[in-house]
Amino acid sequence: MIYLLPFIFLILVGCDYVEKMFVEEDLLDRPPSQRCGECHQKIYNQWMHSRHSVSWTSGEFVRSSKNRTKKKCLSCHAPLEVLPEKQPVVREKLREEGVNCFSCHYREETGSIHGPYEVFSPPHYSTYDPDYISSKICAGCHRKTYSQWKASGSDRTCQNCHMPSKKDRLIQKFPYMYFHSKKELHNHRFPALKADRKDMELSLEEKDGMVILRVKNTGIPHRFPAAQQGNPRVYITLKGISGGSEVYTETVMLTAKTGIDYMKTKEFYFFPDVKTERFSVIVERKLSYQEKREVLFTADFPD
Numbered sequence: 001m002i003y004l005l006p007f008i009f010l011i012l013v014g015c016d017y018v019e020k021m022f023v024e025e026d027l028l029d030r031p032p033s034q035r036c037g038e039c040h041q042k043i044y045n046q047w048m049h050s051r052h053s054v055s056w057t058s059g060e061f062v063r064s065s066k067n068r069t070k071k072k073c074l075s076c077h078a079p080l081e082v083l084p085e086k087q088p089v090v091r092e093k094l095r096e097e098g099v100n101c102f103s104c105h106y107r108e109e110t111g112s113i114h115g116p117y118e119v120f121s122p123p124h125y126s127t128y129d130p131d132y133i134s135s136k137i138c139a140g141c142h143r144k145t146y147s148q149w150k151a152s153g154s155d156r157t158c159q160n161c162h163m164p165s166k167k168d169r170l171i172q173k174f175p176y177m178y179f180h181s182k183k184e185l186h187n188h189r190f191p192a193l194k195a196d197r198k199d200m201e202l203s204l205e206e207k208d209g210m211v212i213l214r215v216k217n218t219g220i221p222h223r224f225p226a227a228q229q230g231n232p233r234v235y236i237t238l239k240g241i242s243g244g245s246e247v248y249t250e251t252v253m254l255t256a257k258t259g260i261d262y263m264k265t266k267e268f269y270f271f272p273d274v275k276t277e278r279f280s281v282i283v284e285r286k287l288s289y290q291e292k293r294e295v296l297f298t299a300d301f302p303d
């Protein structure tokens, strides 16, 4: 038995050696996101074009946080570590990266990268973590939107809509990419999406010279528009048309305070003082950081 000890020792050291050969230790020391992008190129490029990557540098954030001197504004815009349903604390390093790779994926508790899969990832330790397919991982920052979503009872998660997926490789580094099968790759651009005609039920009623427009949010399981701190707007314009020309136009505005909750209806009253044959409703929006309005959809009455 005693003769085997040196061999056991060698095997243990050997394993450790082999593991060390592949582990790239800086990956677990909160490196810049570009480092993650050396292998996860597609995800990195998507993230670079996301609002999460500019949450610290966005002009409107800088202005409204008084050049980042308001302490209570910092944590969600440059978090240290994202935990389910917990508001994060602010980090010291690399704040200019905003909500970056390691803040969402690295966990001090296990000293590893957490994610939605059970993977073999020699360069860094990984831990399968079901929180990543749950809305809870978004909840600590998108607090208001998360409570609205919870109240909606929707069975679709934030990721189902705001991280649409397609089958692809998670890494693009040659030759390692060929050692790993394709999986669902979730879009890290976190698109804001756009409400469309099917998301809203519209009806128009004419009564004593008054027009009542009813809008029901049947498609978006949170307020329309939604915000935590930003100031997005929705504009609803009613146009009256007679003899082929526009004879009336009036716009109402919705903010994140006055928006339409899931399965709720809002009524808008218009008083066109002219005779109209047809009406047209145009729904537009302006996200917090957008300069101009964009059209979401239109509806004609009668159509």
Ligand code: HEC
Pocket (backbone or CB within 6 Å): 033, 036, 037, 040, 043, 044, 045, 047, 052, 099, 100, 101, 102, 104, 105, 115, 116, 117, 132, 133, 137, 159, 160, 163, 170, 184, 185, 186, 187, 188
């Ligand atoms: C706002 C938090 C957030 C940020 C920032 C973020 N991720 Fe993710 N990531 C997620 C979530 C959530 C999932 C799981 C999505 C799912 O399965 O529904 C995920 C999944 C992944 C996966 C598994 C494949 C996939 O797409 O499901 C990889 C790899 C990954 N992220 C790498 C990165 C890298 C690299 C960066 C930085 C360039 C990054 N992530 C930034 C939240 C984030």
Ligand code: HEC
Pocket (backbone or CB within 6 Å): 024, 027, 028, 031, 035, 036, 037, 038, 039, 040, 101, 102, 105, 106, 113, 114, 115, 116, 117, 118, 119, 120, 121, 122, 123, 124, 126, 127, 128, 129, 169, 170, 171, 173, 176, 180, 181, 183
């Ligand atoms: C040297 C290459 C390399 C680098 C650099 C790298 N990864 Fe990975 N990562 C991998 C490999 C390989 C996998 C497994 C891929 C597979 O199974 O398809 C993986 C998987 C993942 C997963 C999925 C884990 C799970 O359990 O679902 C996440 C999340 C992830 N990496 C995040 C990161 C982050 C964040 C960084 C930067 C701190 C990073 N990676 C840097 C190679 C790398």
Ligand code: HEC
Pocket (backbone or CB within 6 Å): 051, 052, 054, 055, 056, 058, 061, 075, 076, 077, 079, 082, 088, 099, 137, 138, 139, 140, 141, 142, 158, 159, 162, 163, 190, 191, 192, 287, 289
């Ligand atoms: C650490 C805090 C934090 C977490 C966690 C987080 N977000 Fe965000 N998110 C932000 C901030 C801050 C912004 C605004 C950035 C800006 O526009 O300056 C934002 C913006 C967004 C936007 C708006 C995108 C646009 O183009 O207008 C979407 C959509 C979004 N996040 C979805 C998600 C989803 C889905 C999750 C969970 C997987 C998530 N976020 C997790 C902080 C967070």
Ligand code: HEC
Pocket (backbone or CB within 6 Å): 135, 138, 142, 145, 146, 149, 154, 156, 157, 158, 159, 160, 161, 162, 192, 193, 194, 195, 196, 219, 220, 221, 222, 224, 225, 226, 227, 230, 232, 285, 287, 288, 296
């Ligand atoms: C069924 C799909 C769906 C689900 C589930 C969903 N959203 Fe949305 N969300 C949308 C659509 C569509 C819009 C675009 C509304 C518009 O046209 O402005 C939107 C808009 C947003 C915006 C506004 C973008 C901006 O820049 O102001 C944020 C933030 C957001 N969602 C976060 C979340 C979070 C967080 C969750 C989970 C708690 C979630 N959403 C769940 C469909 C969804």
Ligand code: HEC
Pocket (backbone or CB within 6 Å): 055, 058, 059, 060, 061, 064, 065, 070, 072, 073, 074, 075, 076, 077, 087, 140, 141, 142, 143, 145, 226, 227, 228, 229, 230, 231, 288, 289
């Ligand atoms: C609990 C987390 C949290 C805190 C704290 C927070 N924000 Fe945000 N902020 C968000 C999220 C999430 C968004 C994404 C869009 C939305 O839902 O409003 C956002 C978006 C914004 C936007 C719109 C996007 C842009 O870049 O133009 C501004 C401006 C902003 N925040 C400023 C602030 C200011 C100022 C404070 C301090 C008073 C603050 N935030 C504190 C989470 C937070």
